[in-house]
Amino acid sequence: MHSPSEKAERLVKRLKRRPILLIGFLAITAVMVNIVLFVYIQYIAEVRSTKHFLEAQQKIISSDVIKYLDDDNSFGIFTLITRLTSAVPHLDNIAVYNSKGLYMADGRVERDTITPDSSNIVFRMPIVDAAGEHLGTMEFFVSRTSIVAGIVKNISALALLNLLIIVAGLLTGVYLSQRMTKPIADFSKLQEENKQKHETRMENLTFGLAQELAEPIEEINRLTDTLERQGVRNQEIMSIRSETFKLAERIGEFVEYSMPVKVAISEMTLSELADFIRAKSARYIRKNLITAVHCPEDVSVSIDKTKFGKIIAILQTNSLDAGAKNAVITLSVVKKGIEAVYEDDGTGFGDADMDKLFLPYYTTKSDGSGLGLAVCAVLAEAMGAEISASNGDTAGVKFRIVIPSEVKELT
Template sequence: MLKYTRLIIGVPFCFTLMVIWFAWSAFRASPQIAAENLRGAGLSISAAIEQLVVADASLRSLARYTTPDIAYFALIDRQGIVRFHTNPLLIDHPYTGAIQNRLPDGISEQREQLGTGEEVYILRTMIHAGSDKYLLILALHTYRADQVIRRAQTGITVVSALTVALWGGTILLFYMIRREERHQREMRRQDELARLGEMGAVMAHEIRNPLAGIKGFAQMIETVASIEQACTYADKIVSQSIRMEALVNDLLAFARVDHTEKQNADLTQIIIDCVELLRPEAADHNVTIVVDAPQHITANVTEDRIVQMLLNLIKNGIQSMPDGGEVTVAMRQNRDTAVVSVRDNGTGISQERLPHIFDPFWTSKAKGTGLGLALCRKVAEEHGGTITVSSRENVGTKFVVTLPAVK
């Protein structure tokens, strides 16, 4: 969950930073871009006006010159008389402003507000027409150039709205994931409680039966007349006690959380040792155990847990053949995986029972605890492996365990 949480938060955060940086950079640069656009337009128009003045000393042709950007323009001679103005009523009148024969860098520029309330860009520059020199005052509309600023402001607004929507969606998604996680956790808790109740009922049943036998045989010992009969009842008490002990041991092995440090071990030697331990029991059942492990394979395992798993699997094979047969324990290495198989030619498992054989306390045996195969699956998963089963009735059963092998 922590990994997905970091991803859910990290991606929108990086995206937000990138978009905000882009929008803010565009917004910061927009006034300069607008000013440069106005300056470029003003210089181009002033150059065109200067060419018209040079071509027509009477300045009449200026009356026909216009562009959408021009608010007005005027030419003032050295005596301060307006020689041309886009407003004809101002021509030949004295110019009320100050005339500078020298302008810094040849031009001056500023923004001014007209009487109509419109803000315009004012460019002042000197133009030359032969021996005459005029002060050009050019006023340009700013709304076209200021579109850059307005677009940047709109971009900031849109980015802000998208950012709010993105983070709103992120928070909603995070909340839904957390709610789903709590729901799943509660479902797991309910399943665990249900399983604990089922396990408790099975355990009570399994323990109650031998306890009843122990109690009954103990009461019968009190009434026996001979020592031989008392010994018979005592043997039965011991047998029931051993059955209870086996149940408790299986339960402890299943419930155990393995914290033992894993070590490199020879799986082939572990298989051989397990087979040798079970050969006497196999001989009693007229069962032959065959080992097919041509190469030594090393794995990083907890050895006693692997031994528990293999003993359970081989014992299952022996017990599935009441009339005798053969159990084959084979091992191969598939790249970085050790594959151990235990195959018998016993009675097999029905297809109805096959999906349940790894469930705790589920068993088809009259005296089984139902924890053996559940323990096998737990041991395999503890080592990062798997266990699978295939079976056919009256043909046999094959368990396959995969474990990570050491290169």
């Protein structure tokens, strides 16, 4: 027979051990659940993030793809999608088909229609011009293996974190076992504090998920495609097309504004740069914007022509929105390198707007995103360039871009 004091002592020891065992068990269970949830959530999030990024990239390059499709230029398409394939994580290949479903090109030179297998996730995105005309399809092949490999790489960090959680849980168990004699009121207070923390975490999680769950543009476009194939083509359909196209453009602008800019400098003559801009400007002729490019002198320069061309394209789009019919680009050599002056005959800006034009989300248009000129500023900064704006002498607006460059006389 045990005395009451011995029974009480044994009870105290059991009470001290049980919280440790309970919390240790819960910690190990939490580790297993966390790993399973981590892998699942990371996989879903990575697939969704990759899809959203590809949608944005597809909208960014769609104008060039449309031009190449119009010209039946398979090599141009191949060059474009090869760069994108190598730049986007987990992207295994891209295939482009014309409006008749005929194979045009892919990033791996398969030279024929690509049949997806279980190792790839395939995202099919229509190629649609501003008028809503279906011009073709792009298929993005995302590697499941690459996604899983990236997740597995991160699991080691998660395992270490959960090990710390177990240690923290055991230490917490020891602490709680020593506090068993505290009043029940303290325990209730602790429960209430934990409940509030849990509710706060759930609110943050819900808010984060709400931000992620935007309506998929691809699904909207697919539905409108289906309706049009069924003979439904009215003002509402065209409005949906227009709005989804604008939304895709906004997402593309946001991605472009947010992504780090990699500058690729190459040597070329100033006249070659002028020819490059003329070729890029040809597509705006159909939109009634004539762009003249002047190059009074010819020298060898160093420049990222793609980034410079993107800046000019944004300025041309703004000119169209401002009702301009003509634009003039003058390329010249200055002390710092190259100066490009862009002028149009549009409506221009108010004096109060000049200091804010390059701020993100500042716009003078009712349906503008406020990111176009902000992207110009980001691209210019990446090239070490300076960009400024002023109203034209008689009408329109004048942009001045000074790009640092090594200038060499032609021999």
